[in-house]
Amino acid sequence: MKIRIFVTLKNGVLDPQGKAIHHALESLDFKGVNDVRAGKLIELDVDDGTSDSDIEKMCEKLLANTVIENFEIERPTDQAAREA
């Protein structure tokens, strides 16, 4: 089962990487970009029996720094809904 985890910086946390991307887009002459935030995407291939709470624990212990980052877990059913 493929699971996607989105790790994003919390609001208010400075994001120099996002700022750099924003500047680069502007210097490449792309218009209409108001803000850029950079985050991480982690794709896990886990056994089908893996519970939500196990995955949440992985995020809290290792994948995200919950002091400054939020995480979101996307399961295969969500992916199907997105692609429909």
Next chain:
Amino acid sequence: MKIRIFVTLKNGVLDPQGKAIHHALESLDFKGVNDVRAGKLIELDVDDGTSDSDIEKMCEKLLANTVIENFEIERPTDQAAREA
């Protein structure tokens, strides 16, 4: 309009970051993880009129290295479908 861009390594491209996360999960005693791939998530806040082709150009020119990476664009309608 908030747009999310997922940048992932193509199949076959070595992913040392993903491997390191995999090892770390195992040493933290999480079972049932078969594979980990690390990617990037870029959130753009763009003007409502921004076309798909503009966003694709941003990905091809700056956000993704299309030699080794794939990108996926998620628009707000996709996000609504995912959350429904």
